Amino acid sequence: MVNFFINVQKQIKEDLSLIEGDYPDKVLFKKFSSELLNPKRLIKKNLTIKLDNGKKKTFQAFRSQHNDARGPFKGGIRFHPNVSEDEVKALSILMSLKCAVVGIPYGGAKGGIKINPKELSALEIERLSKAYAKALAPYIGPWVDVPAPDVNTDEKVMAYMLEAYEKEVGIHAPGTFTGKPIALGGSLGRTEATGKAGAIILEEYAKEKKLKPKVTTLAVQGFGNVGYWFSYHASKLGFKIVSASDSVGAIYSEKGLDIPKLLTLKEKHGDFSKVAKALKFKFLSNDELLTLPVDVLVPAALEAVITEKNVFLVKAKTILEMANGPVTTEAYKTLKEKAIVVLPDILCNAGGVTVSYFEWVQNLQGYSWTEEKVNEELSKIMKKAFREIHEYAKVKKVDYHVAANLLALKRIIEAMILRGL
Ligand code: NAD
Secondary structure, rough: OOOHHHHHHHHHHHHHHHHHOOOOHHHHHHHHHHOOOOOOOEEEEEEEEEEEOOEEEEEEEEEEEEEEOOOOOOEEEEEEOOOOOHHHHHHHHHHHHHHHHHHOOOOOEEEEEEOOHHHHHHHHHHHHHHHHHHHHHHOOEEEOHHHHHHHHOOOOHHHHHHHHHHHOOOOOOOHHHHOOOOHHOOOHHHHHHHHHHHHHHHHHHHHHHOOOOHEEEEEEEEEOOHHHHHHHHHHHHHOEEEEOOOOOOEEEEOOOOOOHHHHHHHHHHHHHHHHEEEEEEEEHHHHHHHOOOEEEEEOOOOOOOOOOHHHHHHHOOOEEEOOOOOHHHHHHHHHHHHOEEEEEEHHHOOOOHHHHHHHHHHHOOOOOOOOOHHHHHHHHHHHHHHHHHHHHHHHHOHHHHHHHHHHHHHHHHHHHOOOOO
């Protein structure tokens, strides 16, 4: 398998070659381009904590800070056995692009600890989270680097990290972390932000393509935070979700699914195979969901689910990427040849980081916004971002995926140039 970081670097190089002509000063362009291929700083720490059995154990921890020309570094912290130096480096580059695409004043970062969190007790997770924040304290802060939750980390972990960080620096600084509990300065509207914002992008795209929601069919892979809230808001906007899946498989109804009812039934029965039985609906495998002849396919669970192996079977006209990196580079090339539109993840799932930005703004203001205000501002940012990418794609005669990357890179380079050498 191709190394993820090398792949991202390759993509950035390709994208940079498409905008090179816009910069008359070739030397300057080359200098800034090469800076974009690697993180500005990579922090590696060995964190030793006391286990519940009294023994000590050491864990590898990372933080990659890619680029901060547009503002403080921003990005999640994940707890996962696959966390590696290359993974955080690649993800930090993608975070720089994501923040630039929606025009929020941040650069990109990503962090992680190489662990299987299921093997640790709640107290061990608390100790490890605090050890991470303490070790990272010299490199983070509201105007330096603002971490957030990611895979296997949540508001509880952010609360522990905030406590350890504030203890270390001796002041209250809630704007150092986002995704916190409301009682510690978290923002209203954060939970559903990513899914809701994805539905806003779908609505804007549908307007552009003159698709009528009532007859536009969707299949959504994943029914977790992102998949559920996306489905909820998309169906509220009138779109017809004919299939939705969890890790066991997909439920299908030609007439469309009642999303809140589906959640209630999933909570009651456990998984979609049992829900399908209870409702007497068709039950499909997750692979079958990906090949349904729908208008819009929405991978909202895992990365790399559409690959060179199954891309030829995709029958949807559009893929709206809600998960991070659900389409591999090879598969993406085939989709392009088949004229299947891909609405890119750095746009579609940017609602989460956007509301994280609102959380930071509220913390810096020492004030909290109403949920209505959060949603109103989120909607403005997502609609503007879609419009800009749509127009740029038209002018440059490129697809949405390339347009989003190019726009993001141009914004970052502009900030770098303005700062001078
Ligand atoms: P989650 O853990 O809440 O939900 C994941 C869902 O995927 C669950 O319903 C699970 O049952 C399902 N799933 C697992 N394996 C599956 C499989 N093989 N087939 C189909 N479904 C499967 O996670 P989430 O927060 O909803 O994140 C989903 C994706 O969105 C991830 O790629 C994540 O990186 C990305 N993302 C999340 C956010 C956010 O705010 N939560 C923001 C940006 C990007």
